[in-house]
Amino acid sequence: MPSNGDAPVTAYDRLASSIRKQILSGELRPGHRLPTELALSTHYQVSRNTAREAIRALAGQGLLVVKRGVAGGTFVASPTTAQVSESLMSGLALLTDSADLSVSVLMEIREMLEVPAAELAARNRTDEELGAIHESLFDPGRIDPTRVFVNNRDFHTGVLRATHNPLLEVLAEPVFRVLKERFLRERASADFWVRVDAEHREIVGYLDDRDQAGAREASRAHLRYLRSVYEKIDRIQG
């Protein structure tokens, strides 16, 4: 039974914890250059290899970036929102695999985030962002099965981006993607996509008019429909 929530017992773990603490406390700020591997290893009385493993672990956490060459070195990372979002996505993916994130739990979060998101997007969208959202709509007469996933995601991302709250994208995207991966791999019918597109178009209409209440309620209805579909799939496939 693999499980490891222990305190640091290995050398690289101690070193990683030490550096991590300094970063999170603000002692080391983004862009700061750490000592070289040699300097770290001598200072902490470990081999260079051990220091490297600690650095690698923190780089995996997105806290450090490494550049080689004479002007290279190890730097405290300035992560992008996309990187943080990606990291959250992989964490949630594993949680849904191993533990028990039910459809209900995931959809509850989507409702909390995306209903207000639609409202915010109606208020804050630029014309350019609105155009990008329009681009993501399907041609309801001819559903293209190769484009439908990317269109669906583009719509979703477009609305989140139009809120002008970057954190919303960081948090909501992973939840959206995890649900999609879990329930929409193949088994969606054409009818499903036709209805999704129709509801997207309704939401877009409210975004056009900057109708915040309309966008909010249309988004709520859309998510209610998605919940019913996902829960039905969930009952079938376990």
Added chain:
Amino acid sequence: MPSNGDAPVTAYDRLASSIRKQILSGELRPGHRLPTELALSTHYQVSRNTAREAIRALAGQGLLVVKRGVAGGTFVASPTTAQVSESLMSGLALLTDSADLSVSVLMEIREMLEVPAAELAARNRTDEELGAIHESLFDPGRIDPTRVFVNNRDFHTGVLRATHNPLLEVLAEPVFRVLKERFLRERASADFWVRVDAEHREIVGYLDDRDQAGAREASRAHLRYLRSVYEKIDRIQG
């Protein structure tokens, strides 16, 4: 200028990407034991050291856990919600440091998550969870500056836990902690804590009665107050 969004060029990076892909595609499921370092290194034609660094990077991402000894090895992780939450927290901490997560953006997310959370908690709380929340209240007559932070956090966590939506804790805790770290390091007055405690008590009253609407609105008012305080601090300290 440190920045690195490159494609994998180093050997350990290639190996890490390869394994990461297998994990996220579901090919390797949580609990699965990977080949030994020696087997990995021979199979991928790299040294054991390189394989180790790839493993370390993925372990940092929370995708792998490593156990030593004869029955040890490298396993696909079964992360806990707390680990995913911690990882998100460090990501958000760096984002607030380097980039620009404004108070408004952070508080907007808190409102989206915590207002519905209070409503859910009023509906789903057990008596035991309610007891834990009561424990977190201050003694408003005697504010203990050493306990006030942990009490405040316990209240917050207690409400999230009482929603019975584990994802809520994963997402909301990091936002809460980042705001706290950034704005409440020292500069909160006793008056502030007295008012916070009073508003907590009001929310708890609604949780006692399972009054969902009451809890929701009290939470909304509480967050509105916090927003005003944080924004004021933000204007002062830049």
Added chain:
DNA sequence: ATCGATTTGTGCGTATGTATC
């Protein structure tokens, strides 16, 4: 443009921890 100094990347060998017999 080449050389050289500095830094990380990679390879191999040994030490140590851990479950089993």
Added chain:
DNA sequence: TGATACATACGCACAAATCGA
């Protein structure tokens, strides 16, 4: 309980990349 086998942890040496003089 002690030996043993096998896994990861650690240490040293060399290769490769990068940038400036």
